[in-house]
Amino acid sequence: MNDEPTGRSAAGTPLLEMHGIVKTFPGVRALGGVDLDVRAGEVHCLLGQNGAGKSTLIKVLAGAHQPDEGTITWRGEQVSLSDPQAAMSLGIATIYQELDLVPGLTVADNIFLGRETARFGITRPAAANRTAAQLLTRLGHPEIRPTVEVSALSAAQQQMVSMARALSQDAQLIIMDEPSAVLDNEEVERLFGVIRDLSANDVAVVYISHRLEEIRQVGDRITVLKDGRTVATGLPARDTPTREVITLMTGRTIEYVFPERRVAAPSTTEAPLLEVEGLGLAGHFDGVDLSVRAGEIVGLAGLVGSGRSEILESIYGARRPTAGTVRLGGKRLRAGDVGSAVAAGIGLAPEERKSQALLLDDSVYRNITVSSLSRFARAGFLSGGAERAAARAQTESLDVRPADVTRIVRTLSGGNQQKVVLARWLLRDCRVLLLDEPTRGVDVGARSEIYALVRTLADRGVAVVMVSSEIPEVLGLADRVLVIADGRVVAEAPADDLDEHRVLDLIMQGTPHAGAPSASESMTRQHEGDVA
Known part of the structure; x- marks a missing residue:
C-alpha cells in the first residue's frame, strides 16, 4: 500500500x-x-x-x-x-459502523434519502440513478446498480452505498x-x-x-x-x-474484582467436554479449533467484528457453519440446530440479551423456565406453580433483585436481567455455557457477582466459553485465552501468561502467530509455521 x-x-x-x-x-x-x-x-x-x-x-x-x-x-x-x-x-457526514441503510429501498433511494432529486415538485429517479452510478464508480464499484434493493447487497457493498451517501452530501x-x-x-x-x-x-x-x-x-x-x-x-x-x-x-x-482461580486446574490429560474443529462461517471466521474441559473457562479476546460472537452462535446452532464440526462429550452435534445443542447441554447468553434472550414483557419466572417447559407440563398443561417455585429457587441462589418472580423482566436492572438469563441455563443443568459480553450494561457491583457466579459454575464442572471486549475481564476470569483477529485464532495461551498490553498487540497485528511470547513454556502453539 x-x-x-x-x-x-x-x-x-x-x-x-x-x-x-x-x-x-x-x-x-x-x-x-x-x-x-x-x-x-x-x-x-x-x-x-x-x-x-x-x-x-x-x-x-x-x-x-x-x-x-x-x-x-x-x-x-x-x-x-x-x-x-x-x-x-x-x-458533516457520518458513516456508522452499524450501517443506517433502509433494506427495502434501492441503492439510489438510500443515497438520496431525505434529499430526493426533484423538479417542480416531481422526483426525478433517472437523475438520481445517474448520480448514484457516478458516485459508486468513483468508489471503484461500478457493478453496484442504483436500482437494486440494498437488502440484496453484500455487507461490503452496503458499506460502499453508505460512503456514496456521504459523498453525495458535498x-x-x-x-x-x-x-x-x-x-x-x-x-x-x-x-x-x-x-x-x-x-x-x-x-x-x-x-x-x-x-x-x-x-x-x-x-x-x-x-x-x-x-x-x-x-x-x-x-x-x-x-x-x-x-x-x-x-x-x-x-x-474501574476496578475488576475477580474470584480466585481454583488451585487445581482441569487436567490437560482429561478429555475435552467441548471440541470444535476447523469451524468456519463464510464471511465471518475460518479454521477455528477450540477445546474446553469440564470446569474450565476459556476466553475469546478480540475486536468487535473479529468473528467472536459468530463463533459462539455457530457452536450453539444459531448459525449454520460452512465448515468444521462441534462435538460435545465426543458426540457430534447437528450443524445449525439450536434444539439439538440445547438438548445436548449447551446454553448461550447472547450479547444482545434484550432482543435475543429475554421476553421483556413477560415475567421473571417464565424467562427462567422457557427453555425447560417440558419439565412443568401436566397432562398437556403448564403448572404455573411449579414454574414459579423452580424459578424462585434460582433467583434466590443468584440474589436476583427484586425477588418477586412474577415481576416483568423489563423492569429489572441490566445486571439482574443477566442473572435471569444465567438462571435459565442453571435450571437446565447445562454442561457448556457460552457467554457473549456477560457484563455489558452491568454496574460494577453486579459485575463482581456475575464473575463469582461464572467461577462457581466452572467449579461445579460446567465448561464455559466467554467473549468480552474488555481485555481485563477476559484475563481476570478465564483460565485460558484465545486471541481472535480477522476471523482467525492468532494466539492461544494460559491467561496468566498474558497481559492487556500483549493481547492488544496481538489483536492489532491481526496476523496468525505461533503463540503469544511469555516466560511460560506451557503455551499452546496452534499455528506452527505462521509468522510471529
Whole structure:
C-alpha cells in the first residue's frame, strides 16, 4: 500500500474544535471531558478501546446526542449541533459502523434519502440513478446498480452505498467508523484512494479503526480516548511508536474484582467436554479449533467484528457453519440446530440479551423456565406453580433483585436481567455455557457477582466459553485465552501468561502467530509455521 500520508497537518484555524465535551447517560458517564481538533484536508484518527467513548463522541459530532457540557466550534464559530440535519447542513457526514441503510429501498433511494432529486415538485429517479452510478464508480464499484434493493447487497457493498451517501452530501468533514471492518484488501485499497482524493480536495476525515497498520498508511494525526477522556491528541500517525499508542489506550478507572482461580486446574490429560474443529462461517471466521474441559473457562479476546460472537452462535446452532464440526462429550452435534445443542447441554447468553434472550414483557419466572417447559407440563398443561417455585429457587441462589418472580423482566436492572438469563441455563443443568459480553450494561457491583457466579459454575464442572471486549475481564476470569483477529485464532495461551498490553498487540497485528511470547513454556502453539 501507499505509505504516503493522506492529508495535510499544516498549522492554521482548525475546521472543527471540540473542547471539554461531557455526555452522561443514566448511571454512565460516557464522556468526561473530550478535546478534539480537526484541520481541513487531514485524516484525523480516533483511537481507543471498546467503551472508551468513541461512538458517543461521533454521535455528538453527528448531532445524534447533545453534550451536557463543552463547546463545538466550526470554522472558528461556536455552533450547536441540535440534530443530524444541523450537522449535515454544516457539511458533516457520518458513516456508522452499524450501517443506517433502509433494506427495502434501492441503492439510489438510500443515497438520496431525505434529499430526493426533484423538479417542480416531481422526483426525478433517472437523475438520481445517474448520480448514484457516478458516485459508486468513483468508489471503484461500478457493478453496484442504483436500482437494486440494498437488502440484496453484500455487507461490503452496503458499506460502499453508505460512503456514496456521504459523498453525495458535498461534505467538508466525513466521519468513518471502522470503515474497513467488512472490506477485503482490494476494497481497502480503493477506500484509501477515495480518502486521498477527498484530502486533496480539502475534505477532512475522522477515521476510527483498531488497526494500527491502517492508521499509519492513511492517517495524519491521532487522538486517543480512554475512559471517556482525551489522553493524547495531535500525535503524528506515522511516527508515534505502537507501544506508546497501546500504553495510552490501556488502563482502567474501574476496578475488576475477580474470584480466585481454583488451585487445581482441569487436567490437560482429561478429555475435552467441548471440541470444535476447523469451524468456519463464510464471511465471518475460518479454521477455528477450540477445546474446553469440564470446569474450565476459556476466553475469546478480540475486536468487535473479529468473528467472536459468530463463533459462539455457530457452536450453539444459531448459525449454520460452512465448515468444521462441534462435538460435545465426543458426540457430534447437528450443524445449525439450536434444539439439538440445547438438548445436548449447551446454553448461550447472547450479547444482545434484550432482543435475543429475554421476553421483556413477560415475567421473571417464565424467562427462567422457557427453555425447560417440558419439565412443568401436566397432562398437556403448564403448572404455573411449579414454574414459579423452580424459578424462585434460582433467583434466590443468584440474589436476583427484586425477588418477586412474577415481576416483568423489563423492569429489572441490566445486571439482574443477566442473572435471569444465567438462571435459565442453571435450571437446565447445562454442561457448556457460552457467554457473549456477560457484563455489558452491568454496574460494577453486579459485575463482581456475575464473575463469582461464572467461577462457581466452572467449579461445579460446567465448561464455559466467554467473549468480552474488555481485555481485563477476559484475563481476570478465564483460565485460558484465545486471541481472535480477522476471523482467525492468532494466539492461544494460559491467561496468566498474558497481559492487556500483549493481547492488544496481538489483536492489532491481526496476523496468525505461533503463540503469544511469555516466560511460560506451557503455551499452546496452534499455528506452527505462521509468522510471529
